[in-house]
Amino acid sequence: MPVALCAMSHSPLMGTNDPDPLVVAEVDAAFEHARSFIRDFDPELVVIFAPDHYNGVFYDMLPPFCIGSAATSVGDYGTQAGPLDVDRDAAWDIARAVLASGVDIAVSERMHVDHGFAQALELLTGSITAIPTVPIFVNSVGEPMTPVSRIRLLGDAVGKAVSGMDRRVLLVGSGGLSHDPPVPQFFGASPEVQARLIDGRNPTAEQRSAREQRVIDAGRDFAAGVSTMQPLNPKWDNHLLEVLASGDLTPIDSWTNDWFVQQAGHSSHEVRTWIAAYAALAANGAYTVESTYYRPILEWIAGFGITTALPVTTAKAATRLHQHSALDLKADEPS
Incomplete structure (x- = not known):
């Protein structure tokens, strides 16, 4: 069954702490290209890999991966709140297939998701309910974390599961790239912060x-150069993009969790969502990256990237269709 991919950075500071208008226009153009790519593909199901930032998943039960068979957005940072249009049957089918492959994954009938999911769905499809969705949480914040090699295996299992579906499936990875925003770390935190990270659901509006x-405030300080946060790492970001575009994801297996943090900050682990999405695409055959956008954006505390990709066979078919249409147009021209 046809599959396509869009992987993107998210940032809760978009629209709140924006860079120069020319940069915003550049990012908007990249997103419009991604939306056009998605419209042309016309997905019937979105499978989205995304993290949580201690808004829905806490240390009272912290799985490395979880598939939501029902999910609600908490609406943080002005994102759309309310239930996602989750395809429950597809979620359970994928969960069974992933477990059968030997990758352990949890399932939630009451998943709560934050801007990591909602912002991507809104920016790419217009709404958290625009297209039936299967949300897959990938722990990218709470230590200890699974080795990154398990992420590739998760994506591979999901990709094989969706390959058997009789529908067009869009794979989305939401997160990263290099960044180290002020997300609290459980180990070494005060008892008060630890208590919030164990069960901080349903905070008051205040x-x-x-x-x-x-x-x-942290984003403004970072952009002003008066922050102690770890710098963005464009070299690391571009290396990751090159590996993902190569089609051979196995080199990622040797990357250690500590190396991620040292090179690109604690929240660089969010690229696990990109790795999972690309591995799912790779499970459906060789692929080609159709577009890549990248810029380090200090105001958003993000090495900011957007990529789209298709299986090689689909891309070739699209090229042939485009060429055929061009020939038809030329034939209709008056001599």
């Missing part, structure tokens, strides 16, 4: 507003 303002 608590959520204060938390979001701290991140906004």
